Amino acid sequence: MEKPTSIPEFYKDTSQLIPEPVKKEIGHFNIFRTEDLFRDSKPKALPYNRRAYYKISLIIGKNQAEYADKVVHIEHNALLFATPQIPYNWKPLDDKQSGMFCIFSEDFLTQNNSGILLKNLPVFKPGNVPIFFLNDEQIEDIRHIFNKMFREISSAYAFKYDLLRNYVLELIHNGQKLQPATALFNETNAHKRVSSLFIELLERQFPIEPPHQKLVFRSAKDYADQLAIHVNYLNKVLKLVTGKTTTELIIERIIKESKILLKHTDWNVSEIAYSLGFEEPSHFNNLFKKHTTLSPRAFRTEI
8 A cells, every 4th residue: 555755755756955854853844946856857747645744835837736626727826735635636737847845744833832733724724726826926925935944944043943934834824815726627537536536535544553543534525525525526426437435435445444453453343443433332343244244353253
């Protein structure tokens, strides 16, 4: 099963980049110039993978971003906010790509005990398309913030990490003041893309590891909200593509995971039920027996 693209893996893929990241003990932050990525090669498409970090990008160039059932065309200048919770594909449409971007972990922005929850900020909330087109004045404002970040990350100022957090928040607030992009349309391949991204979101929750870990998305609506589409549309698409409803696919994957946990761990049935999102073990027992003809305990005994 595909693992999330971690921050170390990001650096492995961009090893030619120079800036040093902020120290691990205060969360991760770093900043880059887009053209540095393509010094020795042409810009290439970045298909969706499970990124484990947040990213804010100043985009200068012609590009296309594909979300679940939407496509955004960027003709020149835009500001993009990427989050681990919202999948998308990225395609550069010409060789003239420039701009700047920063990546950071969630704990970097919460080190100052501000109580900020990134997933609750409008630019990172599921249901929004977090791309904002920029006019000449706006692009200079955003470029100025990024340039301040570049200067600060290499400075010797004792409180530079706090200042860098403020610059990240300044970018976020600038984005939230902008109107969302409106160049959205459906494509003929939208059904396949919706189905593919649903499976990515479903698989991203597994494997369940420590007993205290709990499944985040349980219902069809949970997944529809993450993909920024209506739950009825998600059901229709998955039925057309897979022959199964959203709920059937979710249950099928939960049953598969529960068999793995029963076979390969010593967790008791209550711990497994909780980790799979069941508040009452009896609800888990009933579901498991309905789909396997055995109770969880009987299944474990049999194997």
